[in-house]
Amino acid sequence: MGERLEVFGFWPSPFSLRVELALKLKGIQYQYIEEDVLNKKSDLLVKYNPIYKKVPVLVHHGKPISESLVILEYIEETWEHDPIFPQDCHEKALARFWAAYIDGKVVSTLGKIRGSKGEEMEKAVEEVKEALEPLEKELKSNKFFGGEKIGFLDIVGILIAFWIPASEEALGIELLTSHKFPNLIQWIEELANNNVVKELIPKKDDLVAHYFKTILGKN
Structure with a gap:
């Protein structure tokens, strides 16, 4: 079964790029959704991150995860191949x-x-x-x-x-x-x-x- 994986990001944001880079390094396919965070944030972004209303947000099988460091931990624990964290x-x-x-x-x-x-x-x-x-x-x-x-x-x-x-x-x-x-x-x-x-x-x-x-x- 294929993954339902979406990344809500903003092209100049180094924080959303962190998420994309981690996924790319692990060879994980995802759908990227560009957010206009300076002018009008989408209803979906607000729905998935109601606390901060900002990118990045990773949505996996409909379940959102916010904050780039938290997302990187989630990616590592969910897809254990090609680890990005030290093993020690x-x-x-x-x-x-x-x-x-x-x-x-x-x-x-x-x-x-x-x-x-x-x-x-x-x-x-x-x-x-x-x-x-x-x-x-x-x-x-x-x-x-x-x-x-x-x-x-x-x-x-x-x-x-x-x-x-x-x-x-x-x-x-x-x-x-x-x-x-x-x-x-x-x-x-x-x-x-x-x-x-x-x-x-x-x-x-x-x-x-x-x-x-x-x-x-x-x-």
Whole structure:
């Protein structure tokens, strides 16, 4: 019997892309449903995620699951082949810790940059750099956070790899410099060369244009 699997997403969202990337890496077929979250959210999205009314939402056999980290756990437990989580319990716990760090610390500091100017912008930029430093050390010289192949933490960190460079260009700031973050820069290159990632990641020009329109109010 075929799977009834739908992903409600928004093309510039790194959070909905996490879900798609996990499914693609496992070779799982799904139907993607684009949501216009900036203008008019669909009745289905509101029905499936009545609490937050946002993407991503995974709907499996009519049952919705919300929040990208929760969805990734569900995907791993439902389809055990080609695991994205570490198999060692301690390593799995560490991956969960760093995922929470990315969504808590890194995302929140990135949010401070939006709409800031002058000294406020400079302070926010420094905060983002400080937030990225522990991840630079954690990655070490590994190809991916997951080792030799893309894993859970790489999927969660996808916003660092592609959305930060787009925001740098749109806002005229510098966050990921090669001398300060050589491991993260190399990691980004490895991700960019992965065929599954290349298939899903929006073009940088499109992301930059999205930043201009939604954050800076420019076309």
